[in-house]
Amino acid sequence: MAESSGKRLATRYRRDDLEDKDDPSDDDTYQPYVPVRLRKLQRLEKFGHRQPSQEPTEPKPEQHEATPTAEDAEADSRVGPKANLSLLDQHAELKKKAERAFEDEREKLLREEDILLQSVAAKNALMGVAELAKGVSYEKPIKTGWKPPAYILNFPPEKIERIRLKYKIFVEGEESPPPIKTFEEMKFPPVILNALKKKGIIKPTPIQMQGLPAVLSGRDMIGIAFTGSGKTLVFTLPVVMFSLEQEKILPFDKFEGPYGLIVCPSRELAKQTQDLIEYFAEKLEEGGFPRIRSCLCIGGTSVQSQISIINHGVHIIVATPGRLMDMLNKKIFNLEVCRYLCLDEADRMIDMGFEEDVRTIFSFFKAQRQTLLFSATMPKKIQNFARSALVKPVTVNVGRAGAASLDVTQDVEWVKPEARIVHLLETLQKTSPPVLIFAEKKQDVDSIHEYLLLKGIEAVAIHGGKDQEERSKSVEAFRQGKKDVLVATDVASKGLDFAEIQHVINYDMPGDIEDYVHRIGRTGRQGRRGMATTYTYKAVDQSVLLDLKHLLIEAKQAVPEFLAAMQGPNDNGLGLGDKGCAFCGGLGHRITACPKLLAAQTKETAGIGKKDYIPSGAADY
Template sequence: MVESAPKRRRIERSPSPTYNIDEESENFQPYIPVAQRRQAKLAKLTSWGANSDKDKEKRLKQEQEEKEDEEREEERRKEKARKERTLLMEAQEVHTKKAAEDAKKTDAEKAEEADAEILAAIASRRKLASDLELAKGVQYTEPLKASWRPPKFVRDRSAEQHQKIREKYHIIAEGEDIPPPIENFTDMKVPEPLVRFLKSKRITKPTPIQLQGIPTAFSGRDMIGIAFTGSGKTLAFCLPIIMLALEEEAKLPFIRGEGPVGVILCPSRELASQTYENVLTWTAALSKEGKYPQLNTLLCIGGISMGDQSHVLSKGLHIVVATPGRLIDMLEKKRFTFDNCKYLCMDEADRMIDLGFEDDVRNIMSFFKRQRQTLLFSATMPRKIQDFAQQSLVKPILVNVGRAGAANLDVLQVVEYVKQEAKMVYLLECLQKTPPPVIIFSENKNEVDDIQEYLLLKGVEAVAIHGSKTQEERQYAIKSFKSGAKDVMVASGVASKGLDFNDIQHVIIFSMPKEIEDYVHQIGRTGRSGKTGIATTFVNMNTPEQTLLDLKYLLMEAGQKVPPFLQSIEDPRAVQGGSLKGCPVCGGLGHGISNCPKLEDTQRRQMASHNRGGDDRGY
């Protein structure tokens, strides 16, 4: 039998209390503020007899409690206010305010603000000095003293007369106490044997950059020299280092382990080799008659055995021409020192301090033990690089012949639209324009080899040079081309910077470089030393529109014919109503800093250098 479940009983609960909240109820206790309660208690305590110690202690305790109550109440009030106004609300308000301000700005103003931010980041770079000088706060305020003085009749000229000479040769000189321009080598006090040698090479008068640059360098002043390609910059910075070395040798002949007096830095082996050969030629001309001592010059580049120059290292060393990587290697091995070196020149300086060599240059500067005279030379040096360089030099003189980055006016620029598949065939037609020698430039190493192979098959004597070639192959190509054994040189950008070839009448740019600076250097291989030349450039749909726009403005500036397909390209900045200023980083006239290909390439190189552990030392 199943037992039935017990019955549930209802539990009687006590009734809920009732509350009378009527204000007139006798049980109602109204809220009294803390301050009033404290006053009431103080009054009560006072009435009990405040004079007794016990009452006093009790009163103090009560005051402390009341004070804590007040602080807690204040904290509760603040917390309530904080909850009512969150951080998200504040952020939304700031964003709304900024959006309203941005809505009032034009596209041009927004672009200018973006450019200003990028420029500020570039301007924040450390000045060009050694780490030791930066760490110790060493700052030179006065230029080096030099023994050279211009002739009296030059010193007696007025500032207005000096300026008239500069205007005559289109020279812009900026700085404090600018040395006077001098119109012939004899008045510059250049030794007679060297003057005669220059005349034998048909160099009878200084070019504009030499006319102002050599007196500036002779005066011991730091200098930024800018002039178009083929204008004689090499003599302008080599002659001062030769004269300085002669002066030091005359005071006390150098012995083994001493020197050098000065160093010339170049970004490429080919440019360093060419500069070295020029220095050897000029120093040999000086010592030929026996009036002046023989100066020892060292070439310090990768790809060559330094043992071949042991005879130079075994004597006193006067001048070093080098690329950064190998120079650092030699200094670290203590093959020579910069203890008495007081002259530093950088050729193609904008490249030296802007594309991966900046840390190397600082490293090299750390080997100097004294103040040095610093000279920076280039054909393309944008204003922002000039500003950065000026911060690093001591009261520098800026010598500028024409706009930095402008094309050589002695070069006839012809731009032709050629389809990619038709380039090779049309190349043979272009080679018929002028007699050899001719240089063909391409940005792609494989394309360089393809062009050379095609020309060889067509019976054209051609050599090729690019960064992947061995040093022996590169030297053979340059030597055979310079000697006339080969009619055509096909080259990548490695041959575009500063290299001087005799009687080049025609340059063909097979593939237009992205950076307009590279184009200026490439067409500058012709039209040198006052001669004229032709530059033919192939463009097509593969050429970026921004590069074409840079090219269009460059042609317009040089007074060259602009083909219809370039005329049709519109500048987006003009559409936006912005001012058409040139890029301060690369000098290109067709774009701003925000879309500068040089800046993008610099950042890419820096990232690649970091990924490789920074081992990109420019050998």
């Protein structure tokens, strides 16, 4: 029975096979087998990476393609669409693609920065209100009677560039005068040359080599050089010589003048500049030349004594913005015959909120004047909007704007706030006196001064809360070596010349890297070596610390570990060329992330006046 059932099953299977063979629908779905090797060749031919094979192949299916299998996927992963390219070629192609993306990002950032900088410059054109209203513009610089020696004028351009390159002098501007390497070739009279020698000035510094010929030629100028490089001489000597020339042609009568106006951000700096002008005036008078009269107009001093000098006829006025504006508004004197204007530490003056005062001062001029701007830190935002008020200006730059002096050894220490005042005694042992200590707040200055006196250290202190007589006595005692330590706010950081200072101590890190550069610039002056120690701690703004880190790297100074570990927006490796922020000059960030620009925009939007954000110690400038 089992045998008969087996036969029936076999018969049924055979019948089913015959029915399947006769079924025409199965012929339509039939797919001939194609070996794996041939399938791989077909795929390569499809993507164009291989020439069609010359080997005979079986006919390709016309209507249907074989479904890819796991074996096919494995073969594709081994061969791939770039199987004919070597790994080296594939690496080069990927590298080019990454570089293109990198360039696109870099160009985008630079474009954004340029637009932002232009918008800032457009808002702050440094021109007088009256000139802006009348559309007054001057096409040619003021002419003077001075010319360089003929043989220097005939120097070939290649020689002039070699001299500039040797002394790291960078010049921008049309028809810039050539640099001159001696005071004798600048045609100063023997009396002036002897006066310079008595001060130990034998040959000009790089800023003087290029700056003095430019100013003596009557050119408007932006002068940028590190602290202690002799910028003051570049604008004081020419104004003395110009005033002497005017006095010899036609003596100044009563109530006449001034011919030259020098504006400084602080009383101490104005006093120092006035003393230098008086020194040259006395030497000229001793040499038989007419007396050059100058007047110091600063707050905290008698207005009547200043009016008395002005009423006798004055050639040069040195002033701070506040007292100058007051006297101009009260018409104590005018600027009708003034043809020479210098803004010393121009960027700091504008940053401290005196921009509107400076613009108003420009409006008091009745004719074209020669305008000079000088500073150690002058970012592009100042340079750009200053050019709107200057006529074919010459920009003289010795080194990078805002760079620290290479003659100063910088040491940054992490000190807790409560331990700073005790740590001062240890820091003072690093060098011999004199030592200058900076603090941000007036209260800190008084506390440090009292502490040092209790420890038996000869110290004096100055800040904006002290009267002018006390400030002047303190500075003179320190300058003459009667006191070993001067404790001060930033009133002592702008341009003051203490030639013998061995050590500058920053009791706290200033809120602006430009203030830091000015502070440490009080030492290491005129080729001498100096040291600067800065205390920092957790509360210090990170953007300032990043600026400090890059400043130390630029000056080839030791970078402490806590600073080296910090990473900021300027450490993105994009290689943006001109490092740092074009608005404030900080190296640790770009203008698109500038905290100073953001703060300025916020204050402008809120309508806050200058008195609300002038730094401590600066309110009486």
